[in-house]
Amino acid sequence: xxxxxxxxxxxxxxxxxxxxxxxxxxxxxxxxxxxxxxxxxxxxxxxxxxxxxxxxxxxxxxxxxxxxxxxxxxxxxxxxxxxxxxxxxxxxxxxxxxxxxxxxxxxxxxxxxxxxxxxxxxxxxxxxxxxxxxxxxxxxxxxxxxxxxxxxxxxxxxxxxxxxxxxxxxxxxxxxxxxxxxxxxxxxxxxxxxxxxxxxxxxxxxxxxxxxxxxxxxxxxxxxxxxxxxxxxxxxxxxxxxxxxxxxxxxxxxxxxxxxxxxxxxxxxxxxxxxxxxxxxxxxxxxxxxxxxxxxxxxxxxxxxxxxxxxxxxxxxxxxxxxxxxxxxxxxxxxxxxxxxxxxxxxxxxxxxxx
Ligand code: ADP
Ligand code: MG
Numbered sequence: 001x002x003x004x005x006x007x008x009x010x011x012x013x014x015x016x017x018x019x020x021x022x023x024x025x026x027x028x029x030x031x032x033x034x035x036x037x038x039x040x041x042x043x044x045x046x047x048x049x050x051x052x053x054x055x056x057x058x059x060x061x062x063x064x065x066x067x068x069x070x071x072x073x074x075x076x077x078x079x080x081x082x083x084x085x086x087x088x089x090x091x092x093x094x095x096x097x098x099x100x101x102x103x104x105x106x107x108x109x110x111x112x113x114x115x116x117x118x119x120x121x122x123x124x125x126x127x128x129x130x131x132x133x134x135x136x137x138x139x140x141x142x143x144x145x146x147x148x149x150x151x152x153x154x155x156x157x158x159x160x161x162x163x164x165x166x167x168x169x170x171x172x173x174x175x176x177x178x179x180x181x182x183x184x185x186x187x188x189x190x191x192x193x194x195x196x197x198x199x200x201x202x203x204x205x206x207x208x209x210x211x212x213x214x215x216x217x218x219x220x221x222x223x224x225x226x227x228x229x230x231x232x233x234x235x236x237x238x239x240x241x242x243x244x245x246x247x248x249x250x251x252x253x254x255x256x257x258x259x260x261x262x263x264x265x266x267x268x269x270x271x272x273x274x275x276x277x278x279x280x281x282x283x284x285x286x287x288x289x290x291x292x293x294x295x296x297x298x299x300x301x302x303x304x305x306x307x308x309x310x311x312x313x314x315x316x317x318x319x320x321x322x323x324x325x326x327x328x329x330x331x332x333x334x335x336x337x338x339x340x341x342x343x344x345x346x347x348x349x350x351x352x353x354x355x
Contacts, residue, residue, distance in 0.1 A: 001026060002047060002075075002148060002181060006056035009042050009203075016042040018203035019056065024181045026147075029174045031194030031211075032183040035291050039203040040183040041080055044152050048077055060148065072101040072144030078137040078151045086126035090117050090136050093125060094143060101144055111139040116165075131162040138169070148179040155189060167193050187287035199287070201294025218286030223257035225266070226250065226275035236269035251275065 002024040009017040017039040024030045034040050045051035047058050049065035060068065060075055068074050085093065094108040112118045115135040120128075125136060134154060141149055151170070155163045170193055174180045184190050190197060190211075197214050199207040207214065224247050227233045233252065237244050242265075247253040254262060259278055266273050 001179060002058065002060055002150075003062075004043070004047075004056070004058045007043065007046060007053055007058050008055045009039070009046060009051065010054045015203055017046070017053075020200065020203070020205055021056075022198050022205060022208045024148075024179055024198075025196060026179045027174060027177045028195035029170050029180040029182060029193050030196040030198060031190035032181060032198050032200070033187060033190050033194075033287065034183075034185065034200040034206075035294065036185050038185075038200045038291070038294065040185075040200065041152055042203075043200075044077070044079060044150060044181075044183065047150065048075070048079075050079075070101045070144065072097065072103065072146060074144075074146055075148040075150060076141030076144060076146040077149070078134070078141045078154055080152045080156075087124055089122050089124055090128075090139075091121040093136065094139055097140055097143055103144055107143060107145075111143055114142070115139045130157045131159060134158060134162065134166070138166070142173075146178070148181070149173055151180075151182045153183055153185070155184070163189075187284045188282075191283050199290060201291040204294070206290055206294070214286075215283065218281070218283060218290075220255060220281045220286075222247075222253045222255045222279045222281070223259050223262050224275060224277045224279050225252045225254070225262065225273060227252075227266075227271055227273050229271055232269060232271045233266065236265055236271055240265055247279075253279065 004020050004022055007017055007020040008015070020039075020043060032040050032043070042051060046053050047060070047065065057064070065071060065075070088096070090112065091108065094111060095105065097103075098105065098108055109118075112121045115138055117132065117135055117139065120132065125133065128136065138151075138154070141151070149170075151166075154166050158166070170180050170182060174195070182193065194211050196210050197207060198205070209217075222245075225233060225244075230250075230252070234244065237252075237254070242254055242257070242262075245253045245255065259276065263273070263276050265271075266276070
């Protein structure tokens with residue numbers, strides 16, 4: 001088991017990791033999720049004793065990495081930076097690692113086979129594609145048949161086949177009872193692999209919970225309404241005391257709304273509806289809300305945000321696209337026939353005022 005206790009790393013003025021405490025459970029895939037710059041790689045380097053904590057501690061089976069004899073037998077890791085000598089063949093690289101950890105030579109062939117590199121085992125790794133490099137890195141990590149495996153953003157830059165392969169491998173390793181700790185900045189990736197989630201932002205722990213619990217807590221639902229008679233609809237909702245938000249393309253959304261009741265309300269007020277549909281916020285949106293305050297840089301501006309500043313729509317989100325909910329506005333405040341305003345995605349944003 002990996003255990004972090006108040007783990008902290010400071011680089012000059014940058015607090016990369018800020019009093020992180022959590023444990024990585026055995027027999028499941030634990031996703032280590034956070035936006036770029038959150039401190040994931042720094043944390044992983046400290047787990048492997050490649051970086052020294054400013055304060056706090058991290059142990060593997062109760063010991064610091066540096067205290068483990070033949071560490072490859074306890075923990076295998078694939079970090080972001082490739083550490084393979086480009087002039088060495090895949091076979092020689094693995095053999096060198098095996099011999100330095102008193103691992104039998106036969107294991108090298110086994111691993112080459114497992115990761116599908118047997119046919120290129122005698123080629124120098126400088127000619128390897130990114131995917132082949134990742135496979136070699138994974139073979140190195142698994143060489144000592146470790147109880148714990150740790151992968152830092154393993155699917156970055158891989159093709160769909162490579163991604164699928166790594167996902168299945170991680171699940172298989174966990175099913176064998178191993179501790180699998182994998183980082184990513186993509187919720188969508190974690191949703192497909194992780195059983196447990198540790199979310200960090202700006203070096204701080206934001207969440208430590210099971211994937212089903214994360215889904216339960218974060219999948220808010222809403223009812224989307226579309227009408228050619230927006231004034232009527234907004235009046236009806238306002239009279240009924242129902243809060244509504246602007247949805248995409250001129251639609252309206254009622255968070256946690258009751259589909260049947262809203263349909264009946266529209267009928268009772270003679271509002272023609274072109275759409276009445278249930279909506280579910282994606283986990284990606286939930287993650288973006290959770291980490292909104294801790295995202296360092298945003299697409300477009302590239303300007304650092306002051307702490308607590310409200311970010312704009314998530315990168316890659318078109319204006320008016322279904323953003324994270326929460327920046328609602330009152331139905332009564334909409335100007336007659338005026339376009340609905342879309343949420344800003346900021347968790348605590350106040351409703352916009354009319355100018
Ligand atoms: P992540 O892996 O989550 O993207 P990192 O751990 O790489 O985040 O970085 C966390 C923060 O620490 C970032 O602000 C980064 O710029 C800073 N950082 C990481 N490594 C160093 C280093 N060697 N020297 C100075 N700053 C660093
Ligand atoms: Mg990283």
